[in-house]
Amino acid sequence: MSVEKVEAAGDPKAEEGKVEKGLEGVVALESSISSIIGSTLTYRGIEIDELAEKATxxxxxxxxxxxxxxxxxxxxxxxxxxxxxxxxxxxxxxxxxxxxxxxxxxxxxxxxxxxxxxxxxxxxxxxxxxxxxxxxxxxxxxxxxxxxxxxxxxxxxxxxxxxxxxxxxxxxxxxxxxxxxxxxxxxxxxxxxxxxxxxxxxxxxxxxxxxxxxxxxxxxxxxxxxxxxxxxxxHGGANEAVMKMLLKIDDVSKAQQWIKDAIAHKEKIMGFGHRVYKNGDPRAKHLRKMSEELGKLKGETRWFEMSAIIDDYVSNEKGLLPNVDFYSASLYYVLGIPIEAFTPVFACSRISGWIAHCFEQYADNRLIRPRAHYNGPINQHYIPIEERV
CATH class of the missing domain: 1.10.580.10 (Citrate Synthase, domain 1)
Structure with a gap:
């Protein structure tokens, strides 16, 4: 999947090509910072499972x-x-x-x-x-x-x-x-x-x-x-939506019926699926484990229990697996973090990656300036205002 090279700028015929909506699958640049291969995420070649378990x-x-x-x-x-x-x-x-x-x-x-x-x-x-x-x-x-x-x-x-x-x-x-x-x-x-x-x-x-x-x-x-x-x-607000959903359900015994009804009414369930990971987000299992453990330690397990019921039902019925946002919601909530601060917590982490990418871009820079495939009208002319309808 790629966008065909533009050979003659300004010529609509030369600009015809396959355009991937949202640039899905389009490789825009090279980077040595992190990689996603299948369902494996690495930072500088080290798998995220190792880093989550061992690194600060x-x-x-x-x-x-x-x-x-x-x-x-x-x-x-x-x-x-x-x-x-x-x-x-x-x-x-x-x-x-x-x-x-x-x-x-x-x-x-x-x-x-x-x-x-x-x-x-x-x-x-x-x-x-x-x-x-x-x-x-x-x-x-x-x-x-x-x-x-x-x-x-x-x-x-x-x-x-x-x-x-x-x-x-x-x-x-x-x-x-x-x-x-x-x-x-x-x-x-x-x-x-x-x-x-x-x-x-x-x-x-x-x-x-x-x-x-x-x-x-x-x-x-x-x-x-x-x-x-x-x-x-x-991008960053899905975990807030997940927690609002859990608060709306509020009762472990109601979780399965609630999610069943939501799917039947074609409501979007946040925290599932991923544009890149087709076989599951490797980060989700670590957050699931921490959400369960912390819920038990704090004596507040219902948010994890509801999450697990929803996870099982959506996975079995829709074939969708949870992403990094799903279990981070219940984890953050049990930690006492306000819902509206969930995405800012994300930013407190992601700034490290943003900065790494800025360093890499500065070190070998070329202006990022992609093209757009024009699909509007052609051969138009200026019409005097008194002749316009």
Whole structure:
């Protein structure tokens, strides 16, 4: 599946070719960051199952940015730099406090990151300055969880909680939501979720980021472009829809009949199927396991139980398998994360992949400028306004 090469620009006949809607199956560029082969996802050649079970998010950040797993000294250096930069300029806090109480959190994140760029010490650096971009990358990656949790607290009339220097990115995220020291299980659950969402080949938001930096725009602009793309419910918002569905059902005993009726009425069930994975999303099983384990630990198993019933029914009746969004909904909810913050949590992870792709694009850049197959009218002429009907 490919788009035929345009031989003569402007000639409609020369531009005829097979166009894949949504660019499905079209290879747009080469990348060494992540791969999806069949139902296997890898980061820099390492399967996601290994990373989900063994790696921390900070290790994955290093892997994506530098192309290899860090040794102890390299990991300690990155971790130290992330912690040193885990703070926001006061004007960004004030901006967050000025947001309307009903602001969509992804809109708030987009605006805060854009303003954050004004206060970056490297804001005057050339867009493709690799050393400056690494410093910007560290600042943004450290800032995302602070911004997301600050927006949630301000929306609820609470003061933002400043991060602790002794906590990891996952630990600080949990801590900054409610100010309570996070337990080991909660930190591990968030850390694993961050690992699983970190990168996913040339997805929509990553393509937006790469397209932006291909113009030699700055990396903050690229990340703002990516946030706006991730906001859409067909990309980053599906787990929110899944949790709203579970809350609507509310009762384990009603789950099977509810999903049976929904399918009979041809309602769209979010969290199932995937454009790329035809034999199941490899990330889903890890989130399913964590959702079940955490539900038992918290004494709140109904959300997982309903999810499992729906999963079994949809898989058996429709042949559709859950994707990464399906079990992340019940996991995040049991962790006490507000539904509207589910997609921003996704962004706190995916910024690592966005940045890796920006680095890769800058390193071997060519303006991303695809063509469109024109299918409108031809041989038209200008008609004077007095003759138009």
């Amino acid at each position: 998010f900070e290790e994955v950040v290093y892997l994506l940015w530098f192309g290899k797993l860090p040794n102890r000294a390299e990991l300690a250096d990155l971790d130290s730099r992330l912690r040193e930069n885990s703070e926001l300029p006061e004007p960004v806090y004030q901006l967050i406090k000025s947001f309307p109480k009903d602001i969509i959190p992804m809109d708030g994140l987009r605006s805060a990151v854009s303003v954050l760029g004004h206060y970056d010490p490297d804001t005057a650096a050339k867009p493709d300055d690799s050393e400056a971009n690494l410093r910007k990358a560290i600042r943004m990656t450290a800032a995302f969880p602070i911004i997301v949790t600050a927006i949630e607290r301000v929306k609820n009339g609470l003061e933002p909680i400043k991060p602790r220097k002794d906590l990891s990115i996952a630990g600080n995220f949990v801590y900054m939501l409610d100010g309570v020291a996070p337990d080991r299980i909660a930190i591990r659950a968030i850390d694993t979720a961050l690992v699983l969402h970190a990168d996913h080949e040339l997805n929509a938001s990553t393509f937006s980021a790469r397209g932006t930096v291909s113009t030699l725009s700055d990396i903050y602009s690229a990340i703002v472009s990516a946030i706006g793309t991730l906001k859409g419910p067909l």
